[in-house]
Amino acid sequence: MTAIIEPRLPRGMRDILPQKMLQRRYVIGVVERVFERFGFEPLQTPVLELQQTLSGKYGPDAEKLIYDARHREGKEDLALRYDLSVPLSRVVAMNPELVKPFKRYQIAPVWRAERPQKGRYREFFQCDADIVGTSSMLADAEIVAMIFTILRELGFKEFVTKLNNRQVLTALGEYSGVAPALLPGLYRSLDKLEKIGRDGVRAEMLKNEIPDETAKKVLDLTELPVADLNAWREKFREYPIGIQGINELEELVQFAREMGVQAERLQIDLTMVRGLEYYTGPIFETVVTEPKIGSLTGGGRYDGLVGLFSKNSLPATGTSLGIERIIDVMDELNMFPANLPKTVVDVFVTVFDVARRATSLAIAMSLREAGLDAEVWYDFDGLGKQLRYAAARGIPYVVIVGPDEAAANVVTLRDLKTGEQIQVTRGEVANVLKKKIERA
RNA sequence: GCGAUCAUGGUGGAAGGGUACCACGUCUCACUGUGGAUGAGAAGGCUGCGGGUUCGAAACCCGCUGAUCGCCCCA
Numbered sequence: 001m002t003a004i005i006e007p008r009l010p011r012g013m014r015d016i017l018p019q020k021m022l023q024r025r026y027v028i029g030v031v032e033r034v035f036e037r038f039g040f041e042p043l044q045t046p047v048l049e050l051q052q053t054l055s056g057k058y059g060p061d062a063e064k065l066i067y068d069a070r071h072r073e074g075k076e077d078l079a080l081r082y083d084l085s086v087p088l089s090r091v092v093a094m095n096p097e098l099v100k101p102f103k104r105y106q107i108a109p110v111w112r113a114e115r116p117q118k119g120r121y122r123e124f125f126q127c128d129a130d131i132v133g134t135s136s137m138l139a140d141a142e143i144v145a146m147i148f149t150i151l152r153e154l155g156f157k158e159f160v161t162k163l164n165n166r167q168v169l170t171a172l173g174e175y176s177g178v179a180p181a182l183l184p185g186l187y188r189s190l191d192k193l194e195k196i197g198r199d200g201v202r203a204e205m206l207k208n209e210i211p212d213e214t215a216k217k218v219l220d221l222t223e224l225p226v227a228d229l230n231a232w233r234e235k236f237r238e239y240p241i242g243i244q245g246i247n248e249l250e251e252l253v254q255f256a257r258e259m260g261v262q263a264e265r266l267q268i269d270l271t272m273v274r275g276l277e278y279y280t281g282p283i284f285e286t287v288v289t290e291p292k293i294g295s296l297t298g299g300g301r302y303d304g305l306v307g308l309f310s311k312n313s314l315p316a317t318g319t320s321l322g323i324e325r326i327i328d329v330m331d332e333l334n335m336f337p338a339n340l341p342k343t344v345v346d347v348f349v350t351v352f353d354v355a356r357r358a359t360s361l362a363i364a365m366s367l368r369e370a371g372l373d374a375e376v377w378y379d380f381d382g383l384g385k386q387l388r389y390a391a392a393r394g395i396p397y398v399v400i401v402g403p404d405e406a407a408a409n410v411v412t413l414r415d416l417k418t419g420e421q422i423q424v425t426r427g428e429v430a431n432v433l434k435k436k437i438e439r440a
Numbered sequence: 441g442c443g444a445u446c447a448u449g450g451u452g453g454a455a456g457g458g459u460a461c462c463a464c465g466u467c468u469c470a471c472u473g474u475g476g477a478u479g480a481g482a483a484g485g486c487u488g489c490g491g492g493u494u495c496g497a498a499a500c501c502c503g504c505u506g507a508u509c510g511c512c513c514c515a
Binding site for chain 1 (some may be wrong): 441442471472474475476480488506507508509510512513514515
């Protein structure tokens, strides 16, 4: 006998068992329907990309997390995709005939070699929706409105989409007078304001070699009331890019409101940064307060990305929803609908004995023909065992055909939840079942 | 990459240095036209891996690996 191979999973990756798949399918279904309702078309791209397609797009920190992939004898340097926006930009550059604005969604796994922890996996699904080919803030607002719609439809009550604009951050950098090399450190520290407070940020900035007066100067600025955008415009008088950013934000919020997004769901946060390097304009991030899990969605405008793959640059904006985080939160808050089935199977057809086998098989096939998901028993066991199986599987209905039923040309239809049994003719079973299932 | 905690059959837990138990689950049989029941039985662990201390280690010590949770960063 050969030694058993210990069954293990790569770090940070998991199997999604059938019951969990049903939850996922429910969430993905909602997301997909809303995406399409907003006019986005499906797109699929390979999980592997050429390394050169991905490198240099995300920033040095993120770049380290990309998985390399190569065939033993292959000549191409390949990598597992890190997100869906860069592949999209590649697709758009390769297919210039696509009608603009090009709106597509993609729900697919991406890989990041991070240290796994709560709400963080090395393989996870992103649900991306992006709009390529327009600079209008209406597009950004639509993305925000769509996030709002999806989360609301999934039953989320407490969530906030934080908004900022990279141009504001750029202006902030100019205003601080900090050397460009130190700017990433400045932004990163600033991003933690909510988490570690003013003093924490100051300490953090000092660690990042930012002079204390500069830190103070920047922090003072960020303490201007967000509600008073004019005060910000005033401060940015000499930094037109900042004014531009503020204007965009204002427009974005107004448009989103016009699309019915509640004001309390939007929060301008001029210290919110987001790590990916390719963002150029508005950036958004959705967080929930209850379980501490990081952001549920993240996105923004990346007007320069397509231009890296084509002479004809195109503006683009979009967002990504993290399905596993959404599921983790919904699980924790018990947000899944009570009637979410435990199995795809609608009905189980028992096999009474050898003589009745053909009848059972025929009934099962006719139920399938009618569009029902039906299962039959494979052996000749007592009804008790068969019912126990159906119950354990969570199958809602069972069809029983024994000698009595066969003689009367009917079947017994048992509701496993209530224990209720009725007799119907073989011709009616499918329709009766369909009605019952519809009502459930 | 850094830090903390943990590591016992599929799952959850017990065994205060002396031959590894319990529950649930799984499987089999009985109850032979009706379910998560009951009864009887079975399978399943070199106690994560490797060393050490000891007459003797699941337990104590060291190393490794893995998981979880933080940090960094992120969906």
